[in-house]
Amino acid sequence: MTKQASVFAHRGVSGDYPENTMEAFEAALRSGVAGIELDVQLTKDGELAVIHDEQIDRTTDGIGYIKEFSYDQLKRFDAGSWFSSKFEGSSIPTLKNVFDWAVMPGNDLTINIELKNDQLPYEGMEEKVLDLIEQYKLEERIIISSFNPESLKKVRSLQKTIEIGYLIIGIPENAVETAKKIGANAIHCQPEFALSSFGQEAIEKGFPLRVYTVNDPHEQNPLLEAGVEVIMSDFPERFMNN
Numbered sequence: 513m514t515k516q517a518s519v520f521a522h523r524g525v526s527g528d529y530p531e532n533t534m535e536a537f538e539a540a541l542r543s544g545v546a547g548i549e550l551d552v553q554l555t556k557d558g559e560l561a562v563i564h565d566e567q568i569d570r571t572t573d574g575i576g577y578i579k580e581f582s583y584d585q586l587k588r589f590d591a592g593s594w595f596s597s598k599f600e601g602s603s604i605p606t607l608k609n610v611f612d613w614a615v616m617p618g619n620d621l622t623i624n625i626e627l628k629n630d631q632l633p634y635e636g637m638e639e640k641v642l643d644l645i646e647q648y649k650l651e652e653r654i655i656i657s658s659f660n661p662e663s664l665k666k667v668r669s670l671q672k673t674i675e676i677g678y679l680i681i682g683i684p685e686n687a688v689e690t691a692k693k694i695g696a697n698a699i700h701c702q703p704e705f706a707l708s709s710f711g712q713e714a715i716e717k718g719f720p721l722r723v724y725t726v727n728d729p730h731e732q733n734p735l736l737e738a739g740v741e742v743i744m745s746d747f748p749e750r751f752m753n754n
């Protein structure tokens with residue numbers, strides 16, 4: 513029998529709730545998934561804001577770069593109405609807000625923190641994330657990922673045991689080599705990589721594959737047969753209990 517993969521809610525249950533909000537994460541917890549994936553950017557005053565884009569334009573009622581706002585300014589923007597008027601008043605959480613929620617009784621979700629430092633450098637982001645993880649003693653429940661291999665190398669140099677996922681797009685030929693150089697534990701990839709010979713080689717060489725973003729349930733069986741460890745989905749419930 514093919515092994516069941518774990519399911520992570522991508523940006524929370526972002527198919528049904530505004531992405532990267534506490535509402536989307538709470539829905540993930542209710543759904544019974546194993547984990548959530550979220551994205552972090554750095555504000556002007558050095559807060560870790562949980563939001564996907566470098567700018568707030570797409571997912572709030574404001575415009576501008578995260579790095580140009582203090583978190584106090586940022587939290588006033590509405591991060592729910594763009595998705596549905598039902599979520600009016602929702603705000604951009606900080607990573608600390610997420611951790612306060614994650615340590616509440618009954619919550620043992622794995623948290624995949626994607627450092628969004630592949631577009632903007634965000635000096636000091638790695639230290640801030642690691643300090644917060646240490647403060648909350650969440651080391652065993654965290655996976656840090658990024659499309660920026662240099663940043664992941666830095667994370668590994670600062671923290672020897674934390675789980676690191678090297679994020680790739682498409683089918684790069686040197687993914688395993690780079691993952692090794694970084695000191696990563698896993699590769700976070702798209703379905704086409706998992707289904708390719710490179711993906712199979714990665715698994716054979718000891719790098720579990722966590723696949724993003726899978727929303728069509730028809731894609732599930734081939735991925736399970738390919739041996740992926742985690743499926744990340746905006747609609748995680750489509751991939752559970754079957």
Ligand code: G3P
Binds near residue numbers: 551
């Ligand atoms: O971490 C997996 C996935 O979230 C990477 O792409 O653009 O959805 O953050 P993106």
Ligand code: MG
Binds near residue numbers: 549550551626
């Ligand atoms: Mg992401």
